[in-house]
Amino acid sequence: MRLSLVRNKLRPWMRFLPWVFLVLGALFVAKLIQMDYVVRQKFEGKRWRLPSIVFARPLEFYADATMKSDDLIQELQELGYIKSDRAAQPGEYSRKGEEYEIYRRSFTFWEGAEDAVRIKVRLSGRRVVAVEQNGKPVALARLEPLKVGGIYPTQREDRKLVQLKQVPQELIQSLLAIEDREYYDHWGVSVKGISRAVWQNMRAGRLVQGGSTLTQQLVKNFYLTSERSLRRKLVEAMYSVLLELHYSKEEILETYINEIYLGQSGDNAIHGFGLASEFYFGRPIESLSLDQSALLAAMVNGPSHYNPVRFPDRAKKRRDRVLELLFEQKKITKSQYQAAQAKPIKLRPSLRWMPNRFPSYMDLVRRNLQRDYEYQDLAEEGLRIFTSLDPVVQWQSEGAVADFVRGQGKSGNKLQVAAVVVSESGEVQALIGNKLPHYQGFNRALDAKRSIGSLAKPAVLLTALNEPTKYTLASLIADDPIRVPLSAGQFWEPKNFDYANHGQVSLLSSLTQSYNQATVRLGTQVGVAKVQETFKKLTGSNDIPAVPSIMLGSLGMSPFEVTKMYYTIFSGGSRTDLKAIRGVQGRDGKPLKSYATRVQKVFDSQVMHLLHFAMRAVIFEGTGRSAFIYLPMDIHAAGKTGTTNEQRDSWFAGFTGDKLAVAWVGNDDHDPTHLTGSSGGLAVWAKIMAKVSRKSLQLQAPQGVNYQWIDTSTGLLSSSNCLGVRYLPFVNHSQPQELGPCQIPEPAMEPTTSQEAEQQPTFDWLFKLMQ
Amino acid sequence: MSILRLFCGMILISFVIGCVHNDPKPELSTRPQVQPLPAVSMLLSSAEEHLRAGHLIMAESQAERAYRLQPQDSRVLLLQARIAQAQKVPVDAEQWALKALDSLGPDSVFDRIRTWDLIARLRDEQGDQAGAQKAREEARKLLRQSQS
Numbered sequence: 001m002r003l004s005l006v007r008n009k010l011r012p013w014m015r016f017l018p019w020v021f022l023v024l025g026a027l028f029v030a031k032l033i034q035m036d037y038v039v040r041q042k043f044e045g046k047r048w049r050l051p052s053i054v055f056a057r058p059l060e061f062y063a064d065a066t067m068k069s070d071d072l073i074q075e076l077q078e079l080g081y082i083k084s085d086r087a088a089q090p091g092e093y094s095r096k097g098e099e100y101e102i103y104r105r106s107f108t109f110w111e112g113a114e115d116a117v118r119i120k121v122r123l124s125g126r127r128v129v130a131v132e133q134n135g136k137p138v139a140l141a142r143l144e145p146l147k148v149g150g151i152y153p154t155q156r157e158d159r160k161l162v163q164l165k166q167v168p169q170e171l172i173q174s175l176l177a178i179e180d181r182e183y184y185d186h187w188g189v190s191v192k193g194i195s196r197a198v199w200q201n202m203r204a205g206r207l208v209q210g211g212s213t214l215t216q217q218l219v220k221n222f223y224l225t226s227e228r229s230l231r232r233k234l235v236e237a238m239y240s241v242l243l244e245l246h247y248s249k250e251e252i253l254e255t256y257i258n259e260i261y262l263g264q265s266g267d268n269a270i271h272g273f274g275l276a277s278e279f280y281f282g283r284p285i286e287s288l289s290l291d292q293s294a295l296l297a298a299m300v301n302g303p304s305h306y307n308p309v310r311f312p313d314r315a316k317k318r319r320d321r322v323l324e325l326l327f328e329q330k331k332i333t334k335s336q337y338q339a340a341q342a343k344p345i346k347l348r349p350s351l352r353w354m355p356n357r358f359p360s361y362m363d364l365v366r367r368n369l370q371r372d373y374e375y376q377d378l379a380e381e382g383l384r385i386f387t388s389l390d391p392v393v394q395w396q397s398e399g400a401v402a403d404f405v406r407g408q409g410k411s412g413n414k415l416q417v418a419a420v421v422v423s424e425s426g427e428v429q430a431l432i433g434n435k436l437p438h439y440q441g442f443n444r445a446l447d448a449k450r451s452i453g454s455l456a457k458p459a460v461l462l463t464a465l466n467e468p469t470k471y472t473l474a475s476l477i478a479d480d481p482i483r484v485p486l487s488a489g490q491f492w493e494p495k496n497f498d499y500a501n502h503g504q505v506s507l508l509s510s511l512t513q514s515y516n517q518a519t520v521r522l523g524t525q526v527g528v529a530k531v532q533e534t535f536k537k538l539t540g541s542n543d544i545p546a547v548p549s550i551m552l553g554s555l556g557m558s559p560f561e562v563t564k565m566y567y568t569i570f571s572g573g574s575r576t577d578l579k580a581i582r583g584v585q586g587r588d589g590k591p592l593k594s595y596a597t598r599v600q601k602v603f604d605s606q607v608m609h610l611l612h613f614a615m616r617a618v619i620f621e622g623t624g625r626s627a628f629i630y631l632p633m634d635i636h637a638a639g640k641t642g643t644t645n646e647q648r649d650s651w652f653a654g655f656t657g658d659k660l661a662v663a664w665v666g667n668d669d670h671d672p673t674h675l676t677g678s679s680g681g682l683a684v685w686a687k688i689m690a691k692v693s694r695k696s697l698q699l700q701a702p703q704g705v706n707y708q709w710i711d712t713s714t715g716l717l718s719s720s721n722c723l724g725v726r727y728l729p730f731v732n733h734s735q736p737q738e739l740g741p742c743q744i745p746e747p748a749m750e751p752t753t754s755q756e757a758e759q760q761p762t763f764d765w766l767f768k769l770m771q
Numbered sequence: 772m773s774i775l776r777l778f779c780g781m782i783l784i785s786f787v788i789g790c791v792h793n794d795p796k797p798e799l800s801t802r803p804q805v806q807p808l809p810a811v812s813m814l815l816s817s818a819e820e821h822l823r824a825g826h827l828i829m830a831e832s833q834a835e836r837a838y839r840l841q842p843q844d845s846r847v848l849l850l851q852a853r854i855a856q857a858q859k860v861p862v863d864a865e866q867w868a869l870k871a872l873d874s875l876g877p878d879s880v881f882d883r884i885r886t887w888d889l890i891a892r893l894r895d896e897q898g899d900q901a902g903a904q905k906a907r908e909e910a911r912k913l914l915r916q917s918q919s
Contacts, residue, residue: 062810111832140810425842574870596831597838599866605873703877
């Protein structure tokens with residue numbers, strides 16, 4: 001009776017129960033479908049947002065290339081090469097005196113993929129004298145380039161994708177042995193594994209083992225948050241089963257191998273065994289040894305806890321446990337086990353790779369790339385960007401700047417420095433935007449527009465020399481007070497730096513001694529419009545005002561823009577866009593865009609030869625003399641100092657036979673620096689050049705240039721036996737025809753023996769000194 | 772005393788001579804001293820092969836590599852000109868050829884004639900008839916000089 005009563009009471013509910021189950025079932029199925037969709041969409045779509053990788057230039061080995069042992073060793077260490085008695089594996093090198101054997105890793109260069117090769121290089125007297133590749137003499141070989149940066153999305157994850165077939169069996173076995181020995185037998189969730197973990201944890205009285213399968217670990221990292229709850233565990237299990245239903249064990253394992261977190265490099269997370277093997281051991285994943293494989297597998301459980309750099313003993317203990325498991329599971333023999341266990345933990349020498357160690361240069365690269373690519377593509381598509389950054393030149397330039405700042409004492413605290421170094425072919429090899437090389441803020445090399453002062457004077461002289469029938473280096477001009485009319489009835493009256501007048505001076509002296517009055521007089525004679533045109537041709541910029549003050553450099557230019565202007569002079573009259581990027585590849589190594597060099601001839605080489613001569617004289621006898629405090633005696637150079645009003649900016653721009661460099665020193669707030677072009681910019685420039693330049697400037701007169709002995713006081717023809725004469729170049733026989741006061745006949749032998757001519761300036765100096 | 776003064780004077784003179792850098796006499800040879808590097812020759816051969824096969828991207832990358840090693844080598848500059856021509860960019864090709872002329876010495880008369888001829892053709896391609904004519908005149912002038 002009571003039962004029927006209860007039944008009667010429940011009956012209305014009972015009637016709805018099937019519907020409730022149906023609805024719940026439908027909801028469950030809907031959720032399952034949604035989860036299934038998520039699983040498939042993420043797994044089949046773009047699995048990772050791959051940052052672009054930025055590479056430096058590859059170091060080239062060829063006979064006659066200049067190379068110092070120290071530089072080579074530094075580059076090898078930065079690339080993670082390990083020194084050994086015999087380079088037996090990719091990523092190792094050996095040294096016998098000046099002979100290096102390098103087992104270079106395989107690499108996809110801009111020009112194509114190259115296999116791992118043994119390169120033998122012999123150096124002598126700072127030069128490469130012989131190169132062999134795989135035992136055969138070759139004309140050219142190269143190292144893989146240094147990775148110098150990346151362009152990242154908001155999450156800074158680094159990874160190098162690898163395929164399962166690239167992964168050594170020993171690594172896979174190590175991973176399965178320590179993390180999931182039933183991997184090939186379960187459906188994403190292992191009841192046996194969970195039971196074993198529960199038992200182990202109960203026995204230990206604390207959490208010593210997790211029961212998650214590799215699939216669950218992948219799901220946790222790939223689809224879920226790090227929340228720890230029963231609900232999340234259930235979802236994780238469902239996702240794991242769904243994943244296993246859709247994809248093969250191999251596909252899941254390959255994804256796991258690329259996804260797993262294995263440590264930290266600065267702000268960047270290291271994901272995947274592909275990158276981890278390069279980061280920790282400096283070698284590609286294919287060539288990992290048994291002990292190295294075991295160590296990487298050992299770290300999976302806790303990359304920070306088992307960090308081999310910070311806790312080598314703990315990491316070794318865990319590695320040995322992995323080896324023990326491999327031996328117990330008969331995956332390795334006893335001798336393999338013992339040999340691997342006996343090995344100490346040996347990591348690559350330089351683990352201080354920072355993703356953005358050259359921030360100023362990277363800034364330049366990023367700006368160039370943004371002309372052609374969207375930021376999202378750069379941050380997510382895994383592009384490979386090949387730059388012209390020369391890390392050796394960059395480090396040495398940074399060292400030179402640090403040295404200069406140290407030498408300034410307390411005043412160095414406020415001073416700022418910027419510098420750019422460019423190769424003969426117009427590639428930017430180093431860029432310094434701040435005296436502190438790792439500073440990521442305001443990039444002075446690119447953005448500090450400062451008056452260039454006397455750096456403008458070569459442009460004025462060039463404008464005049466471009467009219468060889470009117471002006472030569474021997475032409476005289478008055479260095480006296482000058483009034484230049486401006487608009488609104490005003491006048492500009494420039495003064496010399498020493499406030500003195502020097503009377504009649506040659507155009508050559510006006511540059512070497514940096515006379516303001518003579519330069520402005522010359523510029524006014526040739527015409528401001530023509531000077532403006534010269535600036536436009538040199539810089540490639542139309543943003544040059546047609547005002548007289550440009551002759552003394554009262555126009556704001558960044559060090560990078562000045563470098564571009566001086567490159568046109570350095571190259572003998574051909575302008576080019578200074579190059580920071582050589583090419584961009586897709587993540588698969590296919591070329592996407594090349595940044596080929598383009599040149600534009602804007603000045604004749606003859607006129608440029610005259611300007612080179614004059615700028616070289618700046619260093620030999622003019623305002624740039626102090627360069628020889630730092631420059632080696634055998635490196636000749638040409639350049640120009642620049643100082644602006646109240647010494648707010650101190651510049652030097654100049655070149656040797658193989659490098660052009662521009663250096664600026666100043667205060668960000670435009671306060672005076674108390675430095676002239678010689679004591680500031682020149683010192684930085686010369687310190688940089690002393691370290692990076694290997695080739696002296698050689699003046700080679702092009703066709704159409706002839707040299708004549710000139711009396712410097714009158715600018716007239718003279719002969720080599722007279723005092724106060726110079727041997728000067730002229731374009732197209734534009735030398736003066738009139739004879740000067742001294743005409744001692746030439747000896748029977750023409751002084752081709754340059755010794756006599758070479759001595760002349762010395763005695764000239766001495767003569768002046770005696771006077 | 773005067774001996775001491777003479778001695779000091781000599782020391783001063785030798786110090787000054789030792790300290791002052793000689794402004795070396797410029798190399799008056801008008802032929803640029805570019806010694807061809809075997810590495811550059813190898814890259815040029817490879818670039819030539821790619822150019823013949825129509826693989827312009829590869830030809831360009833090899834020529835660029837050679838240019839980085841030896842930017843003053845006229846062979847490199849002329850090859851850059853030919854590659855730019857094959858890429859149908861005669862403006863760039865002409866600039867490379869003009870740059871190559873600066874690197875050719877006076878002895879390389881035949882190369883100079885060929886380069887002027889190339890410049891003439893490149894100017895034709897750009898529709899610059901007057902410029903092309905001028906380049907041809909330069910080539911003829913050199914030819915006459917070489918024959919006389």
